Amino acid sequence: MIALVLPTLAALVFIVSLFAFSRAGAQLRRSKQKLGDALHARGLAVAGELDLPPQNHLVALSLTRSDGVSAQTPADLAIGGTSLLTAPALFRAVVVSAPLGVPDQVVCDRALAQPVFGAFPPHPALTSDARFDARFGVFPAPSSSASGSPSYRDQAGHLLAWATPAVLANLYRLSFVALHVRDGHARLAFAPTSADGLAAAITVADQLRANVAHRSVATPAVPVPVGRSGATHALAMGLTFVPIMMLTLVISSASSSMTFQDATERATFTLGANEIACPDGGIYSAGPGYRKQHRTHYCYQPNGQKTPAQAGLLWVWTWGSSTALGVGFLLFGSAFHRSSRTGRLKSAAENVAALPRQVA
Secondary structure (H helix, E strand, O other): OOOHHHHHHHHHHHHHHHHHHHHHHHHHHHHHHHHHHHHOOOOOOEEEOOOOOOHHHHOOEEEEEEEOEEEEEEEOOOOOOOOOOOOOHOEEEEEEEEEEEOEEEEEEEEHHHHHHHOOOOOOOOOOHHHHHHHHEEEEEEEOOOOOOOOOOOOOOOHHHHOOOHHHHHHHHOOOOOEEEEEEOOOEEEOOOOOEEEEHHHHHHHHHHHHHHOOOOOOOOOOOOHHHOOOOOHHHHHOHHHHHHHHHHHHHHHHHOOOOOOOOOOOOOOOHHHHHHHOOOOEEEEOOOOOOHHOOOOOOEOOOOOOEEHHHHHHHHHHHHHHHHHHHHHHHHHHHHHHHHEEEEEEEHHHHHOOOOOOOO
């Protein structure tokens, strides 16, 4: 009966893991639907994969609204002479597009002023936020139309009509990268983020527009997107390697038990392999030799005689049980990964529901 221990254990692990994998998949689908409903409730049309890790720069996700405001990732924001070498943060990021009635300007890291404007960049305007001004500069830019914006050197207060302390704080929460306004149209760049981060970025763009229109509205803090940290995702991905190591351990242990043992060192297999190889009794030995096909498999009887062992049945028992056990652990790791994704999507849906409504 001891020979049934490993197959039974493997079957139980496989069945339980398959159930957990299936249930985690159903929960994942429901959480995606919940996030999609939260976005639709805010008037945002979704195109792409909602369950998108922020580190993924290949799969596209975009949110659009009927008034023309949109957010998409990955997207490129080229300003002036910037390139991948001078401004890698402007490439494959989140870009929000929205109308914004302020003079043409560029808000970017101060180190990018020369790549954007050339050898003689304009003097930046100050927002009165010391932390923001220490990193970013608000640079007036020349307009492409004669009547579109004030002159290149105009430093009027209208240039910074959007830059209230509350808006600047929200930009920091969303890992703001750059702002480019040209002919009344703004593009804001943020670090890669999750679906709730795209919705929050659109909300911040609405807050900028409300400030420019001099609307007396509150500017609530936007929630920090769940995708800002990849720790949970990395942990889940790392745990998927555990089943591979477990499978390797089981197979290695079974293989090492089949090495040659002389008369004084013969021993039964720990989980019943001896019963499988020697159903009529005796102690199994794989015989000498490095490769299994070159060994002679025998069952040594107590009286010193030997009979041929059931090597093929032993091979099926060992690899069949090990494979079922390994696949079961792989399914369990995948179920854990799905559960972590489900948790992120639920948090993202809660963040979207908590965002302030669009200012009318």
